[in-house]
Amino acid sequence: xxxxxxxxxxxxxxxxxxxxxxxxxxxxxxxxxxxxxxxxxxxxxxxxxxxxxxxxxxxxxxxxxxxxxxxxxxxxxxxxxxxxxxxxxxxxxxxxxxxxxxxxxxxxxxxxxxxxxxxxxxxxxxxxxxxxxxxxxxxxxxxxxxxxxxxxxxxxxxxxxxxxxxxxxxxxxxxxxxxxxxxxxxxxxxxxxxxxxxxxxxxxxxxxxxxxxxxxxxxxxxxxxxxxxxxxxxxxxxxxxxxxxxxxxxxxxxxxxxxxxxxxxxxxxxxxxxxxxxxxxxxxxxxxxxxxxxxxxxxxxxxxxxxxxxxxxxxxxxxxxxxxxxxxxxxxxxxxxxxxxxxxxxxxxxxxxxxxxxxxxxxxxxxxxxxxxxxxxxxxxxxxxxxxxxxxxxxxxxxxxxxxxxxxxxxxxxxxxxxxxxxxxxxxxxxxxxxxxxxxxxxxxxxxxxxxxxxxxxxxxxxxxxxxxxxxxxxxxxxxxxxxxxxxxxxx
Numbered sequence: 001x002x003x004x005x006x007x008x009x010x011x012x013x014x015x016x017x018x019x020x021x022x023x024x025x026x027x028x029x030x031x032x033x034x035x036x037x038x039x040x041x042x043x044x045x046x047x048x049x050x051x052x053x054x055x056x057x058x059x060x061x062x063x064x065x066x067x068x069x070x071x072x073x074x075x076x077x078x079x080x081x082x083x084x085x086x087x088x089x090x091x092x093x094x095x096x097x098x099x100x101x102x103x104x105x106x107x108x109x110x111x112x113x114x115x116x117x118x119x120x121x122x123x124x125x126x127x128x129x130x131x132x133x134x135x136x137x138x139x140x141x142x143x144x145x146x147x148x149x150x151x152x153x154x155x156x157x158x159x160x161x162x163x164x165x166x167x168x169x170x171x172x173x174x175x176x177x178x179x180x181x182x183x184x185x186x187x188x189x190x191x192x193x194x195x196x197x198x199x200x201x202x203x204x205x206x207x208x209x210x211x212x213x214x215x216x217x218x219x220x221x222x223x224x225x226x227x228x229x230x231x232x233x234x235x236x237x238x239x240x241x242x243x244x245x246x247x248x249x250x251x252x253x254x255x256x257x258x259x260x261x262x263x264x265x266x267x268x269x270x271x272x273x274x275x276x277x278x279x280x281x282x283x284x285x286x287x288x289x290x291x292x293x294x295x296x297x298x299x300x301x302x303x304x305x306x307x308x309x310x311x312x313x314x315x316x317x318x319x320x321x322x323x324x325x326x327x328x329x330x331x332x333x334x335x336x337x338x339x340x341x342x343x344x345x346x347x348x349x350x351x352x353x354x355x356x357x358x359x360x361x362x363x364x365x366x367x368x369x370x371x372x373x374x375x376x377x378x379x380x381x382x383x384x385x386x387x388x389x390x391x392x393x394x395x396x397x398x399x400x401x402x403x404x405x406x407x408x409x410x411x412x413x414x415x416x417x418x419x420x421x422x423x424x425x426x427x428x429x430x431x432x433x434x435x436x437x438x439x440x441x442x443x444x445x446x447x448x449x450x451x452x453x454x455x456x457x458x459x460x461x462x463x464x465x466x467x468x469x470x471x472x473x474x475x476x477x478x479x480x481x482x483x484x485x486x487x488x489x490x491x492x
Contacts, residue, residue, distance in 0.1 A: 025100040029093060029139075036089040036144035042167045043082035044152035045159035046071055053157060067164035071171070080178045081171040093140060101132040231361045236325030240318055242410065243360055244341045244350035246389070248446050252277045253308070255285060259293065260304035266290065273338050275351065276312050282348050286312035287338050317342050320349055328357050382454045385440065388413030388447035399452065401435060412437075413447035423447075431455075 057065035252275040273289035377385040440449040
């Protein structure tokens with residue numbers, strides 16, 4: 001038999017059907033595709049909907065959410081049920097759809113107003129079985145898989161709550177078959193030496209940070225919320241020396257101080273707690289705070305000349321290289337709000353407060369407008385006046401610079417001293433690739449204020465886009481400034 005005759009025979013061998021039969025079978029094909037789409041949508045919506053959101057709806061008394069929660073708690077049974085439904089509907093679609101589509105193709109060719117030899121030529125040009133396969137595959141993939149999957153990903157909560165009750169009913173009906181299939185799967189896994197464990201693997205901190213940093217996966221979070229969460233994860237990796245008040249900035253009281261001395265110092269420095277020293281700052285013997293004196297003051301035990309030494313509390317010493325994640329629990333458990341930081345030789349290098357630790361997470365608080373300590377002041381569109389103790393990371397962030405950061409220094413003053421390899425004098429100038437630093441004021445061996453001038457072509461030319469420039473406006477300082485925008489004052 002010739003190839004042309006084979007194609008004609010292929011057409012004639014198909015069972016004859018009336019249009020009513022064809023229509024009913026075509027509706028059956030569409031119904032099977034819809035059933036397949038139901039299982040796909042149910043599976044993806046149940047898996048992708050946030051469990052925290054479902055738990056929230058359950059607490060609010062949502063009945064549909066309770067059904068979804070029940071299905072999520074037995075996720076293995078849910079996935080097996082959905083897969084069984086998808087497989088059965090796909091097999092039925094191939095069984096019914098193949099002959100239905102083939103008949104439609106045959107009837108379409110036969111109804112063409114063409115001579116029989118032309119119809120035979122058309123039949124010769126392609127195989128009806130291949131056309132049937134391609135049409136069914138297209139309908140199944142687009143209508144039965146991709147479309148419901150996309151809708152489920154976009155509206156997971158709504159679909160999960162809608163499809164939850166029928167999915168639970170189907171899961172109960174299919175339960176005997178699902179149990180048999182799951183047991184067969186486990187037997188194969190054991191035979192292959194694969195351990196079967198459905199316990200949920202906890203998400204690592206690194207994975208959570210990656211999710212937070214990926215805007216498409218954390219689209220429900222504001223920028224400030226993402227930065228706050230990042231601060232929480234980075235908190236445990238920060239050393240005490242990075243956030244401490246350096247030794248030159250420590251305000252301490254001598255052990256001979258009186259109540260009046262404390263009041264006078266509080267009026268000047270505005271702190272509520274102070275280290276108490278012996279003969280030098282390296283001999284800190286305790287901590288005194290106004291809160292500790294409130295009770296004796298109320299009982300009339302204090303006068304201006306009363307020594308503060310009897311009410312002094314003990315002091316905690318911590319090393320510079322201690323992590324904040326280790327220090328915070330210690331201070332919380334002992335209700336301490338100040339810890340003294342010592343270097344490897346036992347000398348005092350600074351102090352850290354509970355407020356400093358909290359600021360690493362929620363960001364630095366801002367000072368009142370009458371504060372005299374200005375961290376960064378805008379002089380013109382290319383020139384800034386900064387405190388030498390401002391962190392280099394903050395300078396880079398605020399002015400959009402790229403000054404190198406090493407373990408040798410932390411502050412902009414330390415950066416300048418490192419570049420010059422000596423203590424600079426007032427008026428001294430250092431010029432870099434795109435920035436010029438000028439020493440404005442010094443106090444003994446300590447740098448106080450620097451002037452930063454951006455040279456032509458500096459990346460920092462764009463810094464003013466994020467700063468409301470004004471002579472009186474200032475930018476907050478600190479190792480990190482959560483949600484820093486515009487200008488603000490730092491409260492130490």
